[in-house]
Amino acid sequence: xxxxxxxxxxxxxxxxxxxxxxxxxxxxxxxxxxxxxxxxxxxxxxxxxxxxxxxxxxxxxxxxxxxxxxxxxxxxxxxxxxxxxxxxxxxxxxxxxxxxxxxxxxxxxxxxxxxxxxxxxxxxxxxxxxxxxxxxxxxxxxxxxxxxxxxxxxxxxxxxxxxxxxxxxxxxxxxxxxxxxxxxxxxxxxxxxxxxxxxxxxxxxxxxxxxxxxxxxxxxxxxxxxxxxxxxx
Numbered sequence: 001x002x003x004x005x006x007x008x009x010x011x012x013x014x015x016x017x018x019x020x021x022x023x024x025x026x027x028x029x030x031x032x033x034x035x036x037x038x039x040x041x042x043x044x045x046x047x048x049x050x051x052x053x054x055x056x057x058x059x060x061x062x063x064x065x066x067x068x069x070x071x072x073x074x075x076x077x078x079x080x081x082x083x084x085x086x087x088x089x090x091x092x093x094x095x096x097x098x099x100x101x102x103x104x105x106x107x108x109x110x111x112x113x114x115x116x117x118x119x120x121x122x123x124x125x126x127x128x129x130x131x132x133x134x135x136x137x138x139x140x141x142x143x144x145x146x147x148x149x150x151x152x153x154x155x156x157x158x159x160x161x162x163x164x165x166x167x168x169x170x171x172x173x174x175x176x177x178x179x180x181x182x183x184x185x186x187x188x189x190x191x192x193x194x195x196x197x198x199x200x201x202x203x204x205x206x207x208x209x210x211x212x213x214x215x216x217x218x219x220x221x222x223x224x225x226x227x228x229x230x231x232x233x
Contacts, residue, residue, distance in 0.1 A: 003170075003184040006031065011194040017174075018194075020209040021048060021145050024173035025055025031191050032141065032171055036060050039166075040139035043067045045156055046126055047213040048145030048203075054225050056143055056171060064227060065133040067142065067156045068123050070115045075107060084155040085112055087119045088162075092155045125219060128228050135163035143171050146203030147192075150179035157186050174206035 008031070011017050018024035041063045044053025050066070057064035071081030072093075082101060083093035091112060098108070140160050147153055153170060160168055168187040174194040178201075183190060194206050204210040213221075222228040 003187050004189045005180060005184065006189070006191045007195045008193045013196050013198075014194060015205045016208045018207050020207060021051040021173075022055065024145065024193075024207070025052040025143075026059070028052060028143075028171055028173050028191065028193060029056045029059035031193060032056060032060060032169075035062075035139060035141065035169070038062075038139045039137070040141055041065060041133050041135065042141045042143060043133075043156070043160065045069050045142070045144045045152060046122055047215075047218045049143045050213070050218055050221055052145050052171075052173065053141075053143040054221065054227075056141060058225075062141070063133055064225070066126055067159060068119050068126070069152050069156050069159070070119055070122075071152055072108070072111050072115060074101065075103075075111065081149070081151065082108075082111075084152040085115050085119070086155045086159040087123055088159050090155045090158045092151050092158065094149060094151050097149075125215060126222060126228070135160065135165050137164065137166050139167040139169060140165045141169045141171050142187075145173060146206060147172050147175035147179045147183070148201055148203055150175075150182045153179075153183060154186065157183070161186075174203060176201035 042053045042057040043065050044050045045067055068087040069084055072083040072085055074080045074082055082097045085091045142156050169189040170187050171191045175192045177195050177197045180190055223230055
């Protein structure tokens with residue numbers, strides 16, 4: 001399998017092409033028009049992928065759900081990661097990074113255990129105990145606000161693949177070309193408006209207004225969309 005990659009050539013290697021996640025989500029949704037009418041479901045990765053996924057689901061009139069995934073933070077540097085882990089226990093490691101950092105199995109497990117607790121908390125807050133969407137035989141559209149190393153999305157793909165979907169589509173506003181190449185062998189289609197080359201990549205540089213979404217902001221978005229009931233605490 002080698003994914004079909006769809007991009008906007010006019011946005012290749014450009015910075016600051018989206019005002020914010022809301023605008024990026026709307027523009028991305030328009031590029032997914034061919035999926036309208038499919039037996040499909042949008043699966044967003046919290047937190048930044050939620051406004052993207054909500055825009056796609058609303059535009060295509062598709063059901064929406066979440067894939068609870070988190071990066072594994074580097075000890076002493078929580079902003080950077082050496083892999084990712086899903087709520088279902090899928091662990092994907094950036095092996096070159098692990099070797100460079102000299103991380104032991106004990107250190108990796110310590111970080112993973114900490115993240116597992118955060119995943120459970122996010123599942124309770126963001127999904128409110130609702131049953132997961134039925135994925136078997138459907139087209140799955142996995143969304144995030146961008147792909148840097150790609151390991152979080154890789155964990156999402158592996159979790160989704162076990163459900164027996166007909167097709168997996170990765171849909172993101174921005175990504176590095178290296179990461180597109182990394183994921184191309186794992187999914188059927190990748191839609192990414194702003195692909196950038198070079199040795200340095202930051203998701204935030206695709207946006208003019210960028211900040212990390214707080215838990216309260218995520219919950220508010222999910223309630224506003226109707227995904228979460230208003231009386232959940």
